[in-house]
Amino acid sequence: MMNEKNVLLTTLLENREYLNVRKELLEMNEVDVANFIEEAPAEEAAVVFRMLPKDLAADVFTEFNTDMKHHLVVTMTDQELYSIINDLAVDDAVDMLEEMPATVVERVLKTADPNMRNTINQFMQYKKDSAASVMTPEFIGLKEDMTVREAIDYIRENGQDSETIYTCYVMDAKRVLEGVVTVKTLLVSELDKKISEIMSKNVIFVTTDEDQEEAAKIISKYDFLALPVVDSENRLVGIITYDDAMDVMTEETTEDIERMGAMVPSETPYLKTPVIKLAKNRIVWLMVLMITDMISGGILASWQEAFTAMPILISFIPMLTDTGGNAGGQASTLIIRSLAMGEIRPKDWYRVWWKEARVAVICGFFLAVFDVARIWIMYPGQYLVGITIGIALFCTVVMAKSVGGILPLIAAKLKLDPAVMASPVITTIVDAGSLLIYLNTAAFLLRI
Amino acid sequence: MMNEKNVLLTTLLENREYLNVRKELLEMNEVDVANFIEEAPAEEAAVVFRMLPKDLAADVFTEFNTDMKHHLVVTMTDQELYSIINDLAVDDAVDMLEEMPATVVERVLKTADPNMRNTINQFMQYKKDSAASVMTPEFIGLKEDMTVREAIDYIRENGQDSETIYTCYVMDAKRVLEGVVTVKTLLVSELDKKISEIMSKNVIFVTTDEDQEEAAKIISKYDFLALPVVDSENRLVGIITYDDAMDVMTEETTEDIERMGAMVPSETPYLKTPVIKLAKNRIVWLMVLMITDMISGGILASWQEAFTAMPILISFIPMLTDTGGNAGGQASTLIIRSLAMGEIRPKDWYRVWWKEARVAVICGFFLAVFDVARIWIMYPGQYLVGITIGIALFCTVVMAKSVGGILPLIAAKLKLDPAVMASPVITTIVDAGSLLIYLNTAAFLLRI
Known part of the structure; x- marks a missing residue:
C-alpha cells in the first residue's frame, strides 16, 4: 500500500x-x-x-x-x-x-x-548517555490541590506542547515531585475530587545522572509510558518517554553486538560511517587479538619436532581450535546476553559453570565419538591417533565452555563490559588451551 | 530504596x-x-x-x-x-x-x-509469532457518529477493562476499521463535534497473520502506543500495545544473538533451560562446523611436506586463521545487525563490498606491516618468511572482510536468516581460504 x-x-x-x-x-x-x-x-x-x-x-x-x-x-x-x-x-x-x-x-x-x-x-x-540526555522538559505538571476538573482543563489548554499527556506529574511549589496520576484515572474519577486524593504517591523515578540504559530498563520493566527525572534536590526536571526508551535499548543492544564482534561501537549507521572510521573501530581489536595469538604460535613452534615426527597431527589443528572457539563462543554469547537482560548475575557463577560443564560433557562426548570413528575409518590402523583426537576434543570442549561461561561473569564482577568477553577473545584464549591439551595428549599417548 | x-x-x-x-x-x-x-x-x-x-x-x-x-x-x-x-x-x-x-x-x-x-x-x-498471537481484544472501539462527549463518557465507563484507552479505534456496524482518534485529540476537541470530524482516516494496521516482528517494527517506527490488527475482511479483532512490541523486539534480538553464536535459539531464560536442551541447541552447529573444518584439515594434510621442510611455518597458522576469522566476523556482525535494523538491504551488496574492501585494505596493511617487522626482529635473516606472512595476512583480511560482508546479504536475498552467517560460519569458511592463500604464497616465495 x-x-x-x-x-x-x-x-x-x-x-x-x-x-x-x-x-x-x-x-x-x-x-x-x-x-x-x-x-x-x-x-x-x-x-x-x-x-x-x-x-x-x-x-x-x-x-x-x-x-x-x-x-x-x-x-x-x-x-x-x-x-x-x-x-x-x-x-x-x-x-x-x-x-x-x-x-x-x-x-x-x-x-x-x-x-x-x-x-x-x-x-x-547533560552528560552523554545520562538519563537527562534523553529526557524532555515538556510534560504535564499538576498541583495537589487542583480538582480533577481543573486538571482536565489544564491538560486541554497545555497538552498540545507536551510530549505525552497521559502520565501527569504532581509537584509542590518548589517543583519537588510528589505524585503521579494518569489520564485514565482522571477520566474515571469524579470531577470534584482533589488530585491529592487520587494520585499515587509511590513514584518510581531516576536522577539526571543515572545511566540512560538503566532508565530504559525501568520503563521496560514496569511498562511505563514515561519515567520522571529529578535533580539532586528531587525537583522534577523532565521525563523520558517510552519511545525514547525503545530507541535507547536498541542503541545499547547494537553497541553490545558490535563489542561482541570485536569492534569499537559506532554511533552512525553502517552506510553512513566513513571507511577510515570503520577501520579505526576494527583495527584495535584485530591487533590485540593477533598479538595474543603469538602465544598459540609459540606453543606450536616449541612442538615443531612432534609435527616433523608425525606430520598428520598438523591437519587436526583447525578442527580442534575452531571447535574449541565455537563451543566457548556459544557459552559466552548466552551468558553475555543473559547478563544484559538481567537474568543472571556474577554471583551465579557456580550455577553457570556447573551447567556449562554438564552441557560440555554431553557435546564433547558426541563430537569425540564422531571424530574417533571418522579417523579410524579414514586412517586405518591409526587407532591411537583417533583416541588422541577424541580425548583432546572432549577436554577442549569442556575447557572452552568453562572459560566461555565464566569470563563474562568475571568481567561483569570487575565492572567491565561483559560483551568484550565474546567469541573473538574466547577463541584466542581457548586456542592456546586446546593446543596445549592436544600436544600433551599426543605426547603421552603417541610418545612423540 | x-x-x-x-x-x-x-x-x-x-x-x-x-x-x-x-x-x-x-x-x-x-x-x-x-x-x-x-x-x-x-x-x-x-x-x-x-x-x-x-x-x-x-x-x-x-x-x-x-x-x-x-x-x-x-x-x-x-x-x-x-x-x-x-x-x-x-x-x-x-x-x-x-x-x-x-x-x-x-x-x-x-x-x-x-x-x-x-x-x-x-x-x-493463532499461529505462534504472528501479530495475532501478541494482540489483545480489549480496546476502546468508537462509532463515527458519536460526539466527543459521548466518546469520553464511553471511555469513562469501559476504560477499566481496556489494555490502553489512549488510542481509540472507530469501527462501522460490521466492526470494519474506519479511523483512529487519540484521547489527546478528544480532550482538546469541542464536546459537540462528531468523531467522524476529528478522527484520522489514514490508519496504519497489520493483519492477523503478519509476523509479530514486523508489527513491532511498525510500532517502533511510528512511535505508536498501539497498532490495530484486522482479519481478512478488515474487521478489527485486536490491538498490539507498545509494551508487548518492546518484549517482541527484545525476544527477537535475543534469538538473533543466539543464532549469531551458532546456537538454536531457546525460549526459556538460561538458568531455567535444562542441560539436555542446551546441549541439543548447541551440538548441531558444533557438528556441522567441525565437519566443515575437515576441508581445512585436508588442505593442511596435502601440504605436509611443506611443513616438514620448513617447520616454522606451522607456528603462524593460528595467527593467520584467527585474524581472518576475526576480520570476517567483524564485517558479518555489522552487516547482520544493519540488516535487522533495516539500515541496509540485499541490493546494497555492491556498496557494502566496496566499503569492506577499502576497510580491509587499511586494516590488512597495518597488520601486515606490524607482522613483517615482528618476524624480521624475532627471526633475523628470515626476510622471505616475513614477506610471505605479510602478503598472506593482507590477502586474508581482504578475502575475509569480503566474505563476511557479502554472505549475510546473500542469505537475506535467499530469505534465510542472515544471523546464521555470523562469526562461526564465516570463521570456518575463511579458515580454508586463508590456509590456501598462505600455503600458495609460501610455495611461490619460499619455493617449498
Missing part, C-alpha cells in the same frame, strides 16, 4: 503537480512524509518541505536523518528556521544540535527564542 | 506480621510485589498472594514467572481461580496457558466464564 502511494507521489512530483503532492502528504503519517522527502531529488526535497503546513513541518523535520536536517537548516532563511526550531520538542532539538557543526549550532541558537535557547543550552550540558 | 523495602518486608514476613506486609505491598508497584512474592519462601508466597485485594491480585499474577503461576494455579480453589482468570487480560491468559501442562489448561478453561473461555480458545488458535 505504502509503495503504491510512493509511486503516485513520485509521478506527481515529476510532473510538478505540487498542490496534489501536498494534498497527498497531508493525509500521510509524518514518518512516511519524512521518508518520502528524504528519497526525493535534493532540489525537490526543499521545495516539498517548504509546502508543508507549519505544525506538520516540525513533526516531519524531527524524523529526518542528520544529513537532511543539515541540508535544510543551511538553506533556510532565519525566519523559516525560527518557526521550525521553536516548534521542535526540546529533546529533538538537542539531539539534532549535537550532530551539527559548530557554525550551524551557533546560528540555530541565535535564531531560537530566548526561552528555547536557555533550555537547549541547559540540556546540552 | 527498593532494597531497604525488601529487607523490611522480609523481616515483617519472618515475624508473620501479615497485616503489615499487606499494608506495605499495597503501596508498591505490582511488578515489585510480584518480584517480592517470587523470592519469598514457597509456603509463604501463596499466603501473601492470597492476602492481596482482588484487583491487585490479577495484576501481580500477570507478572509472575511460569513456575510461580503454575504453583499458584495448582494450589488454588476453583473459586479463587475463577476470580483471577476472569480478571486477567486475554493476551496474558493465553500466554500463560501456552506454557502450562494440558491438565492445568483444561481446569483453567473449565473454570473461566463462557465469554472468556471462547476468546481464549480463539486466541490459542
